[in-house]
Amino acid sequence: MSAPLLSIRDLGVAYGEGASRRFVLQDAGFDLEAGHVMAIVGESGSGKSTLVRAVAGLTTPATGQISFQGVRLPALGKRSKAMLHGIQMVFQDPGASLNPRHAIRAVLEEPLIVVGKLDSPARRRRVEELMDLVHLDHRLLDLRPAALSGGQKQRVAIARALAMEPRLLIADEALSALDFANQDKISALLLELKSRLNLAMLFVSHDMRSVRRMADQVCVVQNGRIIEQGPTAEVLYHPRTAYTQLLLAAALNPAAALADARLSAVLEAGGAVTDEVLAGVMEIIRADARMPV
Numbered sequence: 401m402s403a404p405l406l407s408i409r410d411l412g413v414a415y416g417e418g419a420s421r422r423f424v425l426q427d428a429g430f431d432l433e434a435g436h437v438m439a440i441v442g443e444s445g446s447g448k449s450t451l452v453r454a455v456a457g458l459t460t461p462a463t464g465q466i467s468f469q470g471v472r473l474p475a476l477g478k479r480s481k482a483m484l485h486g487i488q489m490v491f492q493d494p495g496a497s498l499n500p501r502h503a504i505r506a507v508l509e510e511p512l513i514v515v516g517k518l519d520s521p522a523r524r525r526r527v528e529e530l531m532d533l534v535h536l537d538h539r540l541l542d543l544r545p546a547a548l549s550g551g552q553k554q555r556v557a558i559a560r561a562l563a564m565e566p567r568l569l570i571a572d573e574a575l576s577a578l579d580f581a582n583q584d585k586i587s588a589l590l591l592e593l594k595s596r597l598n599l600a601m602l603f604v605s606h607d608m609r610s611v612r613r614m615a616d617q618v619c620v621v622q623n624g625r626i627i628e629q630g631p632t633a634e635v636l637y638h639p640r641t642a643y644t645q646l647l648l649a650a651a652l653n654p655a656a657a658l659a660d661a662r663l664s665a666v667l668e669a670g671g672a673v674t675d676e677v678l679a680g681v682m683e684i685i686r687a688d689a690r691m692p693v
């Protein structure tokens with residue numbers, strides 16, 4: 401069998417120096433096949449972004465290894481062009497990730513100039529192709545990002561990432577800043593691109609609805625460790641851990657959202673999610689279930 405597109409083993413990331421050095425990700429490992437979507441879910445501060453930023457080379461791991469297309473990835477500065485181009489990222493806030501002074505045409509042309517393979521007319525055609533891929537009207541090319549809606553801006557951010565012809569797209573909360581209708585449209589677009597371009601994705605999300613829709617696999621992160629992973633249906637419908645059950649419950653009802661907030665507060669205060677904390681949180685949910693409606 402051929403090697404997976406992305407393979408992560410024993411990955412650990414630490415922040416801080418000396419006595420304040422702290423591992424925020426430990427022993428993380430999984431494989432992702434070409435054309436597959438892996439959702440990364442977990443509480444705020446659990447280490448989801450740290451994990452995907454390490455894959456993108458934006459954070460240097462303290463331990464472990466990341467292999468991409470069968471080759472072990474070095475630190476960012478030592479990555480080949482093919483490695484850099486092969487992994488692209490889309491962030492939460494499309495407004496902040498697009499240069500406000502540039503028209504959309506320049507935003508999309510910039511990565512093509514960096515790659516340096518195409519002359520000016522070919523770049524023009526490629527920019528239009530990229531707009532077609534994300535279903536945006538060519539007339540938007542002459543506008544600046546501020547003139548676009550949130551959904552349109554996120555489409556441009558996706559098109560810019562696709563300019564490098566990546567094999568892996570990392571979407572870190574890429575739907576979170578969008579309204580409900582746009583979340584659906586952009587997740588539909590990502591799914592279309594996945595099958596059209598055989599694109600693999602790491603999809604970081606708080607939203608179980610889009611996870612269910614988008615992901616082939618789910619990986620659950622708690623306190624910097626992957627505590628559960630498997631096919632989406634298995635993890636979402638037969639969660640093995642109380643933590644995953646809570647995450648799912650939090651997505652479904654407001655009392656659980658309260659419990660979710662309680663957990664976040666514990667984590668933000670530097671505490672650990674012990675069985676005792678979980679029991680307290682489950683009590684909030686049970687109490688809510690006993691309330692007359």
Ligand SMILES: Nc1ncnc2c1ncn2[C@@H]1O[C@H](COP(=O)(O)OP(=O)(O)OP(=O)(O)O)[C@@H](O)[C@H]1O
Nearest residue numbers: 415416424442443444445446447448449450451621
């Ligand atoms: N550059 C940094 N320096 C020090 N600590 C950091 C840094 N980046 C993240 N952390 C800490 O690492 C932990 C994991 O953060 P991370 O952003 O990966 O979590 P997350 O699950 O993506 O959270 P969210 O869902 O809120 O984005 C947190 O405790 C965070 O405060």
